[in-house]
Amino acid sequence: MGTRLKVLRVFKDLHKTRRHVFRDDDRALTAARLKINEEFQKNKNETSEENIKEMLKVGRAVETILRENVMQGEHVEQNKILLRPARVSCWTTQKQDVTLIH
């Protein structure tokens, strides 16, 4: 799988995670979307393979953190937040390129 496809894959996974983790929260959704797009656009013209690999590693780490460490909560009363249960299963059906790059 070429590097280009790997990059597009990480991009897609980030957006899928964003859509799931921040669902129903429009403000967070748009903010996250703009951030992801901005970061990818910034490094669009990178040519060094090493740097690209590093950035992909960061991207995958971000995706993992978003998926595993972010919880949604809703204020129900003044001092009470109702947490939304996290869905454990992975929602992407394609398991491509899950191992770390060497």
Next chain:
Amino acid sequence: MRSGSLVHCGSGLRNMAARIIGRCVRSLNYRSVYFNRINTTATLTAAPLTHDRTFSYLTNGHKSPLAQISSSSFQVLQWRQYGDLPPLTLETIHDRVLYVLKLYDKINPEKLQATSHFMKDLGLDSLDQVEIIMAMEDEFGFEIPDVEAEKLMTPQEIVQYIADKKDVYE
């Protein structure tokens, strides 16, 4: 309502008819009824309703043992409801694809055609194309593999791909 009933209604009594029809419909339980009003004046007859029997339908030509039916009547059709989406046609796929594309903020809706190439005509790049394909996956409810998603560069190609995957012919 367990017994048959005959309701005459002119234009002034439409409200009453609607209420009585509502009562009939509520007793149907699992079946839903589709009303198609043909004319302003109407005569309605209802056959006895039970849980097992299907609701008899009334059209212009149907002879009911209960009463006569005037030439203009409520046409009551029964729709079975199964848990599935309406069937896809090439046209609906086309419309939905274009609708989703118009919602995308980087596309100018005026410039969008069925044959506009994302990269050459609309000035998008591969990241935008991935976002577009994700939106299509979301709209149509099925995953598009990366290898094939990469090749979809115009709305027409997307429509064709979805039609192929969903077995839509014309």
